[in-house]
Amino acid sequence: MADGLAYIGAALATGLSCIGGGIAVGNAAPAAIGATSEDPKAFGKAIIFVVLGEGIAIYGMLVSILLIFAR
Numbered sequence: 001m002a003d004g005l006a007y008i009g010a011a012l013a014t015g016l017s018c019i020g021g022g023i024a025v026g027n028a029a030p031a032a033i034g035a036t037s038e039d040p041k042a043f044g045k046a047i048i049f050v051v052l053g054e055g056i057a058i059y060g061m062l063v064s065i066l067l068i069f070a071r
Helices: 002-038 040-069
Strands: none
Touching (some): 002 040
């Protein structure tokens, strides 16, 4: 029973964080492209927000790895 719940928790951690990361990147990337087209110097500042959205998915995957292997 405990193994099954750990796998369900890992799947939820990965799935929901990837959905959240996808939503964040989907909203931040077009804004970053628009800001870069108006001012090329804004690329560094704009890409940070896209990377933060990707970080959400990476953290969720890290949590799921910890749930599966750290028992």
